[in-house]
Amino acid sequence: MPAPLSYPGVYIEELPSGVRTITGVATSITAFVGRAWKGRVNDPVRVSSWADYERTFGGLWGPSTMSYAVKHFFDNGGNEALIVRVVSTTLGSAATFSLAGGMKLQAASVGSWAMDLLIDVEDKTHTKDPTDTSLFNLIVRDDPKTTNDSDKRGGSGAIETFRNVSSDPNSSRFIGTILEQQSNFVRFVSGASAPSAQQGTGADPNSGTDGVSTSATDATKEVEGDSTAKTGIYALLKTDLFNLLCIAPLTYANANTIVEQDVQMSTWQVAAKLCKDRRALLLVDAPSGWTSSNVTTATPQISDFGAVERAYSAIYFPRLRIPDPLQDNNLADFAPCGAVAGIMARTDTDRGVWKAPAGLDAAPRGVLGLSVNGLPATLNNDDSGALNPLGINCIRNFPVTGHAVWGARTLEGADALASQWKYVPVRRLALYIEESLFRGTQWVVFEPNDEPLWAQIRLNVGAFMQNLFVQGAFQGKSKSDAYFVKCDKETTTQNDIDLGIVNIVVGFAPLKPAEFVVIQIQQMAGQIQT
Secondary structure, three states, X not given: OOOOOOOOOOOOOOOOOOOOOOOOOOOOOEEEEEOOXXXXXXXXXXXXXXXXXXXXXXXXXXXXXXXXXXXXXXHOOOOOEEEEEOOOOOOOOOOEEEOOOXXXXXXXXXXXXXXXXXXXXXXXXXXXXXXXXXXXXXXXXXXXXXXXOOOOOOOOOOEEEEEEEEOOOOOOOEHHHHHHXXXXXXXXXXXXXXXXXXXXXXXXXXXXXXXXXXXXXXXXXXXXXXXXXXXXXXXXXXXXXXXXXXXXXXXXXXXXXXXXXXXXXXXXXXHHHHHHHHOOXXXXXXXXXXXXXXXXXXXXXXXXXXXXXXXXXXXXXXXXXXXXXXXXXXXXXXXXXXXXXXXXXHHHHHOOOOOOOOOOOOOOOOOOEEEEOOEEEOOOHHHHHHXXXXXXXXXXXXXXXXXEEEOOEOXXXXXXXXXXXXXXXXXXXXXXXXXXXHHHOHHHOOOOOOHHHHHHHHHHHHHHHHXXXXXXXXXXXXXXXXXXEEOOOOXXXXXXXXXXXXXXXXXXXXXXXXXXXXXXXXXXXXXXXX
């Protein structure tokens, strides 16, 4: 509103520009769901490097196929991941520690990793009140020399020291508050008096085997989780944004032997449905028993994936042969989802989300071979020619250039389906635009629904689309060829206005990858003398 014009003179007014910049969202935040050595359970934890994962979840662990997938993700250029740790429902509660004097502590998470913890209590405190008997020092060590019966691994060697903590709940240094906010290892359970000095206190887990299920059925249920309790895959409902989802092969304990199995079709269905709801892409690992010739007859076969949200999923074949640091760097077979997610993140950074994450530049790092049905193998043009029309993305090995992802189709990319979401970059670009506009137009809600609002919407959405066009995300030489933004009386009728609705129509011409390069060669006839 203008200032009251009460005296002759010059008045200054600042007018709003109407510009509300729409910022593009992240494109390669990758969620992983599976087993880990330690860490919070059924709670998404953001990590930005492999070192972060090691500190929070304990690093590589034999029964955890997820830990390898996360490492491959960061090795191949990934920069941000969400980790959801699941454990067996029969594992019980976390390990407890009884200190001299009656105080009890509990491990910060379930699992036999807590066997490596050693707790020291000191009564040599430094305080202005030497008569305060509630104070003590607590030192918690994740002892690297201690081993357990699971995989003979020790602790990380990390040490947490808490000085002048108190057993008095009314104290600002109360042990319960300090451990809750600062410790990665233990939590306070009970105890009204300060513990006596002692060293080397440890504890065994109450039950279970490091959170590994004892049956394939239980492993599947734990990963799928419960939508009401937000466990397993549904724990991702607690997070704000993720773009890619990886579920590495499941593991379960069978007669003290860790057995690996493919992710079940029911799990893929749940995961793909969640990806559709959250505007993300599911990376599916092809079944381990597939070969280039049996995908239409094996169990499961490619047609069984018709029950999965095809447009929000992409499948990759075959397994990768990578040195395993836990097995003296001997080659082992790994699902490709983590490496592919890392390649997508790397491509997004280098070229943009509209560039297909495939081709000679999309080389998985550290890969020394491929594995088909458990045996070393390579894929040739005939193999790729049989699988590509079915919407199966191959990983190939080429002379000199090495391994490369050689396909960029969604599960809806089969030629027979003729889908507009045939290609991964088109699908991901659309999801990027949708999510960015969804978040960037929240200011529109409750604004007066008339031409001034529509003009602002066209201005701001158009500026966002123009920025993508300038970066090379769309086809066309001019913006009119590349995209359009409509929001006017044609898209929003009087009936819509009466119902409180404003309609925004955004169209774009996506770039599609050049799958088939055709070179035509003609022999020129010499000039004929007549």
